[in-house]
Amino acid sequence: MIRKISISLFLFLLIDTSSAQAQNFDQWFEDDVMRVDLMFSGTAHESTYAFSGLKKEPHYSGSRTVLVDPFDYGDHKFEVSDAESGTLIYSFTYCTLFREWQTTMEAQTVRRAYNHVLRFPWPKAAIKVEVFDRSWQGDFVSSWSGHFDPASIYADPSMPALFESVDLEINGLPEEKIDILFLAEGYTENEMVKFLADAERSAGYIFSEEPFKSRRESFNIRAVKSVSKDSGTDIPGQSVWKNTILNSSFFTFGIERYMTTMDYASVCDVAANAHYDQIYILVNTDKYGGGGMYNLYSISAADNLESRAVVIHEFGHAFGGLADEYYNSAVAYTDFFNLEAEPWNPNLTTLVDFDAKWKSMLKADTPIPTPQEEKFNAIIGVYEGGGYVAKDVYRPMIDCRMHTNDAVFCPVCADALVQMINRFSGQ
Numbered sequence: 045m046i047r048k049i050s051i052s053l054f055l056f057l058l059i060d061t062s063s064a065q066a067q068n069f070d071q072w073f074e075d076d077v078m079r080v081d082l083m084f085s086g087t088a089h090e091s092t093y094a095f096s097g098l099k100k101e102p103h104y105s106g107s108r109t110v111l112v113d114p115f116d117y118g119d120h121k122f123e124v125s126d127a128e129s130g131t132l133i134y135s136f137t138y139c140t141l142f143r144e145w146q147t148t149m150e151a152q153t154v155r156r157a158y159n160h161v162l163r164f165p166w167p168k169a170a171i172k173v174e175v176f177d178r179s180w181q182g183d184f185v186s187s188w189s190g191h192f193d194p195a196s197i198y199a200d201p202s203m204p205a206l207f208e209s210v211d212l213e214i215n216g217l218p219e220e221k222i223d224i225l226f227l228a229e230g231y232t233e234n235e236m237v238k239f240l241a242d243a244e245r246s247a248g249y250i251f252s253e254e255p256f257k258s259r260r261e262s263f264n265i266r267a268v269k270s271v272s273k274d275s276g277t278d279i280p281g282q283s284v285w286k287n288t289i290l291n292s293s294f295f296t297f298g299i300e301r302y303m304t305t306m307d308y309a310s311v312c313d314v315a316a317n318a319h320y321d322q323i324y325i326l327v328n329t330d331k332y333g334g335g336g337m338y339n340l341y342s343i344s345a346a347d348n349l350e351s352r353a354v355v356i357h358e359f360g361h362a363f364g365g366l367a368d369e370y371y372n373s374a375v376a377y378t379d380f381f382n383l384e385a386e387p388w389n390p391n392l393t394t395l396v397d398f399d400a401k402w403k404s405m406l407k408a409d410t411p412i413p414t415p416q417e418e419k420f421n422a423i424i425g426v427y428e429g430g431g432y433v434a435k436d437v438y439r440p441m442i443d444c445r446m447h448t449n450d451a452v453f454c455p456v457c458a459d460a461l462v463q464m465i466n467r468f469s470g471q
C-alpha cells in the first residue's frame with residue numbers, strides 16, 4: 045500500500061515538473077518564428093496533410109508565460125514537443141476553412157486542397173510537431189506529425205511579400221499584449237491613405253463595445269500596407285474578378301455574403317511584416333460581407349453601412365472562438381454539430397455537459413430550456429437554436445452580437461472574450 049502511494053507521488057512530481065518546464069520560454073525558444081507550411085486535401089469523409097515547406101520569420105508575438113493553450117477550443121490543434129525528452133513545450137488551437145468546406149455538399153463529391161501554416165516560436169533544439177483534428181465525438185485525434193531541426197539548411201528566411209507596416213496604437217510589448225494586424229486587401233498603391241484611415245476606423249469599432257472597450261490597453265494595433273494590383277475583390281456571382289494580394293472572394297461555399305480567402309499561405313506571407321496574434325483582413329469594397337475563423341483571421345468589407353457590426357462580430361469568431369448564435373439563415377452546411385457531444389464553442393451547448401458551459405451564470409429559477417418569451421429578453425438562459433441549427437442546439441441569450449447586428453455581446457460571450465484577453469495579456 046505504502047509502495048503504491050510513493051509511486052503515484054513520484055508520478056505526480058514528474059508530471060508537475062514537466063508542465064513547469066513547458067512554460068519556460070527561454071529554455072526552449074528564441075525570438076523568431078518557425079513556420080511549417082502544410083497542404084490539406086480531402087473530401088467530406090477523409091483528409092490528409094502533406095508538408096510543403098519550412099520558413100524562418102521574424103516577430104514572435106505570443107505570450108512567453110502561457111505557451112500551452114489552456115482552452116483547447118477549435119477544430120484543430122498542434123503541439124510542439126522537444127524531440128529528445130518528449131516534453132510538451134507549445135500548443136495552439138485554431139479553425140480552418142478546409143474543415144468548414146468539409147461540411148458542404150460539394151465535399152461529398154469533390155476532392156479539394158487548401159494550404160495551411162503552423163507558426164510557433166523558433167525552437168533551440170530539434171522538435172516534433174503533431175497536428176490533431178477534432179473528431180465527431182469532440183476529442184482531438186492525431187492526424188499528422190513531423191520532425192524539424194532549427195539547424196536545418198532548408199529553413200527559408202526570405203520574405204516573399206515585403207511591405208511597410210505602420211504602428212496605429214502601441215500599448216506595450218508584443219508578448220504582453222494582443223497584437224491585432226490589419227492587412228490591406230484590394231487596395232492599390234494610390235489607395236493606401238484610405239486603407240490606413242479604414243484600418244483606424246475599424247479598430248475603433250472593436251473598441252467601441254464591451255468587453256473590448258474597457259480592455260483597450262491590452263491590445264496593440266498595426267497595419268501592413270499590402271498593395272494589390274486591382275481595387276476591390278472577386279464577386280464570382282457577378283463575374284467580377286480582381287487581381288488582389290490575398291485572393292479574397294465573396295460567394296464562399298455558394299453564400300454571397302461569405303467573403304473569405306482560401307489562400308492562407310499568402311495571408312501569412314503578408315502578415316510576416318509585423319508582430320501579430322490576430323490577423324484582420326480589410327477588403328476595399330462597400331459590398332456587405334465577411335467572415336471570421338478562430339485563430340485564423342477575420343475579414344470584412346471596409347465601406348459597408350453595416351461594417352461596424354460585422355467587424356465586431358467577425359473578431360468575436362476569430363479571437364474568442366465564439367460561434368454564430370443564429371440558426372435561421374440559408375447557410376449551406378450539413379451535419380454541423382454532433383448532438384451527442386458538447387460543441388467546443390463557449391457560447392453554444394447541446395446540454396450533454398452543460399456544467400462545463402454557462403450553467404453557473406443561470407439564476408436558480410431559470411427554466412432549462414428557457415422559453416423564448418419577452419419576459420426572458422435580458423435573462424441568461426438556454427434558448428433553443430444556434431450555430432445554424434434550429435433544434436437541440438442552445439444559445440445563452442435571446443439576442444447577442446453573435447446573433448444579430450443590432451445586439452451587443454451577451455454576458456456569456458463577453459465572459460469568454462475577457463478570459464481570452466487575460467490569457468494573451470498574461471493576467
Ligand SMILES: [Zn+2]
Nearest residue numbers: 391444454457
Ligand atoms: Zn452570445
